Amino acid sequence: MARFDILVHIRRYEGDSLAAGVAFALARRLDAYVSGLYVASLGTVAYSTLETVVFQVQEADEIYHSALAQGESWTQRIGAAGVKGEWLVAQGEPVEAICHAARWHDLVVAERPQLNADAPVGWGLVSRTVFGAGVPVVVVPETTKTADAGERVVIAWNHSREAARAIHGALPLLRQAKEVLVLDGVEQTSLVGARHLPALDLAACFARHGVKAQFRPFEATGNYGAGILEAAHAATADLIVMGAWGHSRIAELVLGGATRHLFQHSDVPLFVAH
Structure with missing residues (x-):
């Protein structure tokens, strides 16, 4: 029985994820259940022309269904890490999706790009998540040298x-x-x-x-x-x-x-x- 619930935002489901590595390390310490969340963004649709919005929505749907298919891969990853969890996929604005899922978690783990930040500090995805999640957030810099955390x-x-x-x-x-x-x-x-x-x-x-x-x-x-x-x-x-x-x-x-x-x-x- 898990004593803690961790939500980790997965920016890219291909390859390794620093945020997932930190989440797994924390989960082993806390006997926690780890939910990986990937968000198929619809962020640019609001600024699109009528001619292009249909194609953008179609592309987002394809990304969403492709992400759903990664559930088995996530199960293998958490099994190899020695923890339990599940794979979640949302479609829409990433911060809204993360804050929504955070409602039934105790902690959010999210990677923050530093070399190519997504927005000025205080207005990017991770900063806005800190304001809106309602639970603590572990911010994982992309320059982090180890996934171990909490010792x-x-x-x-x-x-x-x-x-x-x-x-x-x-x-x-x-x-x-x-x-x-x-x-x-x-x-x-x-x-x-x-x-x-x-x-x-x-x-x-x-x-x-x-x-x-x-x-x-x-x-x-x-x-x-x-x-x-x-x-x-x-x-x-x-x-x-x-x-x-x-x-x-x-x-x-x-x-x-x-x-x-x-x-x-x-x-x-x-x-x-x-």
């Missing part, structure tokens, strides 16, 4: 709602991790205007949940994202847990931010929540 974890803790959501979603992984390092950053200023708010004692929370972690004060001298990535490299981490888009996407695009930097430059998978 050595670095947590970027700035006491924000987003970081707390990411940590809460990662608890099953953190219990299984060999090493957990918490970069204990400066608490964000509350915008609520309330006084004497109770503080979250993360160390005590981890003790209650059976997570063994080391805490290290963290205050980057410049770019916070670069500082987090440097600390992750120093700890040989294979996963970074963090909140995503603590500021608006516009603010991060204009002013920069940790999420934007790590989405652009990290070679370590990111376990994020918004």
Whole structure:
């Protein structure tokens, strides 16, 4: 009986998939059921002329049925990886399809192109999935060197709602991790205007949940994202847990931010929540 459900977005069903490799590694740690999702996109139909839309829909239908036929191949792949799961295919706008399927999963795994990004950081497929999925997302950079994830974890803790959501979603992984390092950053200023708010004692929370972690004060001298990535490299981490888009996407695009930097430059998978 599976204790966790993972949805992995498969961009190309031919050949190997970094996202699938990471999903399989996480599934083995979590005793999880892995659903592979391929989306036959209809994204350009809305901008097509009447003369071409019929051909585009026909082509999309052919891709959809071709993808459906990959179910047996997926069964073989998950069997070889030592996990259980199923093959899902959708047709339509990819983010809508992923967020729809995420409703009955605990975690989404998605590969993010970095060399040929599909859109500016904050507006691409993976960024929009983080906003819309309603569950944490593991962002797999295409520069990731290994599919192993969850053995050595670095947590970027700035006491924000987003970081707390990411940590809460990662608890099953953190219990299984060999090493957990918490970069204990400066608490964000509350915008609520309330006084004497109770503080979250993360160390005590981890003790209650059976997570063994080391805490290290963290205050980057410049770019916070670069500082987090440097600390992750120093700890040989294979996963970074963090909140995503603590500021608006516009603010991060204009002013920069940790999420934007790590989405652009990290070679370590990111376990994020918004």
